[in-house]
Amino acid sequence: MLSKQGEIQKIKLIASDPPLVYFQLGEEHCLIARHALTFFAEAAPGSNVVVFGHKNNRGQFIADQYRVLEKNQLWLDFSLSRYPRKKAGQP
Template sequence: METIRGKVSKVKIIKMSERPLVYFKVDDVSCLIATHSLTFLADVAEGSRIAVAGEFNSRKQFVCRKYAVLGKPQIVVEFERSRYPHRVK
């Protein structure tokens, strides 16, 4: 398995199904993810820094098996920017 680190520049949903197929670019490398694509969409936005592990297919696209967000995931950033008050325990 190879590892690529970089900044996400494009995120597109290629195929909507039970497991959506998502296309994204990491520093000019075309990547695809299907296995954890819904959590990927919640965690990553354009401009996020990520590390992905996987292998290249016959079309020179990187098929992502694992990913990790370097920094805060997008869903946490959205929650922190929320205008609603946080719950007090």
Template sequence: MKTIRGTVSKIRIIKMTASPLVYFKLGETNCLIAAHSLSFLAEAAEGCEMVVGGKFNSRNQFVCRRYAVIGKPQIVIEYEKSMYPHRKRV
């Protein structure tokens, strides 16, 4: 398994099924993810730093098996920017 680190750009949904096929570009590498694509869409955003693990297919596209967002995931950023008040801890 190879690992690649870079900045995410061009996030596109290729195929809508129970687990969608998602295309994204990591630096200059074309990447595909299907295994954890719904959580990927929630956590990744264009411009975020990410590390992915996987292998290249016959079309020289990187098929991701694992990923990790460096810094805060997008869903956390959206929660912190939420206009609704946070619950007070007792």
């Protein structure tokens, strides 16, 4: 299994059924199908990530696993929400 680390340059959803996400990691062209929508929600252009996977016959890197190295987009959206947090025990 190969590993790549770097900053995402481009990211886009190629297919929705089944989900397939294309992203460019430095100069490397990558695809992710497993947990693609979660990756699309967590990562954004400029995010630093580590991906593990293999190359296909076209030379594209197919990611099997990933890890976002900084606070992801979902966490930032949640923490910057203008709605107050509920206190424990309140409905």
